[in-house]
Amino acid sequence: MTSSQLLRIVILLGTARKGAVSAAVARALAQAVQDSAGDAKVELVSVADHLKASRTIPAWQEDDKEAHPSSWCEVAREADAFIFVLPEYNHGYPGEWKLLIDSCGEEYARKPVTVCGVSAGVFGGRALADNVKPVLVELKMVPTRNNMYIGKAHEVVSPNGEWNLSPQEVERLIGLARDELFELARGLRPLRNVS
Ligand SMILES: Cc1cc2nc3c(=O)[nH]c(=O)nc-3n(C[C@H](O)[C@H](O)[C@H](O)COP(=O)(O)O)c2cc1C
Numbered sequence: 001m002t003s004s005q006l007l008r009i010v011i012l013l014g015t016a017r018k019g020a021v022s023a024a025v026a027r028a029l030a031q032a033v034q035d036s037a038g039d040a041k042v043e044l045v046s047v048a049d050h051l052k053a054s055r056t057i058p059a060w061q062e063d064d065k066e067a068h069p070s071s072w073c074e075v076a077r078e079a080d081a082f083i084f085v086l087p088e089y090n091h092g093y094p095g096e097w098k099l100l101i102d103s104c105g106e107e108y109a110r111k112p113v114t115v116c117g118v119s120a121g122v123f124g125g126r127a128l129a130d131n132v133k134p135v136l137v138e139l140k141m142v143p144t145r146n147n148m149y150i151g152k153a154h155e156v157v158s159p160n161g162e163w164n165l166s167p168q169e170v171e172r173l174i175g176l177a178r179d180e181l182f183e184l185a186r187g188l189r190p191l192r193n194v195s
Pocket of ligand 1: 017
């Protein structure tokens with residue numbers, strides 16, 4: 001397996017809220033995906049690492065280099081697939097995630113994405129997942145049909161990012177969406193002329 005054949009999976013934590021349970025979910029998820037994916041390199045990234053919150057950043061102001069938040073667009077350009085870990089805030093997605101996402105454009109095209117919804121309640125962000133898909137399609141991304149729903153997140157993961165579940169239970173939560181994401185990541189590569 002050469003490094004150019006390795007799939008690069010970027011897991012983006014979509015909230016910058018201090019103490020967010022989603023941060024622990026993102027860590028646990030990154031480990032689980034890496035452990036079950038021999039031909040992938042998983043990279044965990046947070047919106048907080050990239051976003052300068054004082055700015056709005058329309059991607060079409062290409063001449064305004066200062067407006068770009070940081071290297072997020074480069075991370076996105078190199079990725080073969082994404083998992084967006086998004087807590088449900090009032091049935092929607094965190095504003096800081098949308099700001100960061102809107103700072104790039106073509107970097108997302110023809111790349112698959114899975115939504116990992118996170119909530120304190122049992123539903124695991126189902127309303128959020130429905131809300132976010134039109135945004136992903138507009139960005140020319142290919143959303144997986146299956147999502148990951150992490151309900152009662154504060155019980156399901158420990159604060160340091162360990163699952164409080166058996167490997168079989170973790171597999172039930174993430175397996176279908178992960179396998180679909182990997183299948184699409186491999187299948188869509190030729191459309192992007194990646195060797
Ligand atoms: C501003 C805000 C809005 C929220 N709205 C919802 C909601 O619509 N549905 C829901 O199930 N939980 C909601 N929650 C609770 C989150 O599910 C809970 O905080 C969970 O831990 C995931 O968010 P976190 O990663 O920020 O901790 C909300 C939390 C915040 C801070």
